[in-house]
Amino acid sequence: MGRVPHDIRLIAVDMDGTLLDASGNVPETLWGLLPRLEERDVTFVPASGRQLATLRATFGDAADAMTFIAENGAYVVRAGVEVASDALEPAVVARAVQRLRHLSAEGYDLGVVVCGKRSAYIERTDEAFRSQAAIYYAALEIVDDVLAIDDDVLKIAVYDFALAEDSVGRALDEIAETHRVVVSGQHWVDIMNPGVDKGVALRRLQAALDVTPAQTVAFGDYLNDLEMLDAADWSFAMHNAHPDVVARARHRAPSNVDHGVITTIEDLLAG
Incomplete structure (x- = not known):
């Protein structure tokens, strides 16, 4: 050393x-x-x-x-x-969430966590995803629409049941052109502001x-x-x-x- x-x-x-x-x-x-x-x-x-x-x-x-x-x-x-x-602009949050919803509709097995200052928010409620989100988000609310929350959004976290580096991490190139998309774990990808x-x-x-x-x-x-x-x-x-x-x-x-x-x-x- x-x-x-x-x-x-x-x-x-x-x-x-x-x-x-x-x-x-x-x-x-x-x-x-x-x-x-x-x-x-x-x-x-x-x-x-x-x-x-x-x-x-x-x-x-x-x-x-x-x-x-x-x-x-x-x-x-x-x-x-x-x-x-450093909070994301609402328009960016909407664009990212809509992209992730589209990927889920295409067959990607994803859970989305919108991470605010006060709490984290999820729409997906099955135990397989919720138990993973609960590990990292002690303040966690289930909502009907994560785009309808009233909170400063610091990042969007995505849990991919496949290996994130080879799956959703490669499917967010358009968002990565303007914002940070970082693989933060084997199954997690985070979307944040540039810088x-x-x-x-x-x-x-x-x-x-x-x-x-x-x-x-x-x-x-x-x-x-x-x-x-x-x-x-x-x-x-x-x-x-x-x-x-x-x-x-x-x-x-x-x-x-x-x-x-x-x-x-x-x-x-x-x-």
Whole structure:
């Protein structure tokens, strides 16, 4: 790994496949690590495609004082106060939802989540899809028409029962011409405004905290983490990471199953 920094100020950590273990839980050892990071004036930031409500529920009592990068960078909140957000125009939301409805009619097995600041919204109600959406969206409402909601839409998430990278991820080229279409998991694709990603969010946070990339550590495992890794001099790909992430990161960390984030942070703090 080479010489470790003596002035770490900011640690950004993806959740699924990175921080969370094989059962989708936060490693117990993190709870003892968080106060030690706070004592050293290090800001620990979960950075996820998950919504803010889900991240807050995951971190429980600690969440009120924490900083979160939610919705793949479209929503940044520090100690309950919004740092930055980037909502889609209603016309864009309508165009994307109509395209996805058309793809479903053609035979793609898709579930659509319209992700607002207050809640996430779905029309599809079968248990197979709803159970997947509920993992990432603690605030989840079933509505008759996702285009009739009254909320700021931060992104549109699409669950593809096939492998998203080879399926719906290739069927949204027209939308990708003007907006970000990113594969965020094996079965998930996110549609966001251009210029929205975890890396942009992390750079905004660095500016707000007066922290440099040299003082920043980032961990990731999948394609939606690439820009975040670029924003940190100390970038780590998990052992289980997508090959493109491994190629982009400067360092490697043990897998999420082996609690690689925790052990690597401990090594960095130990110097």
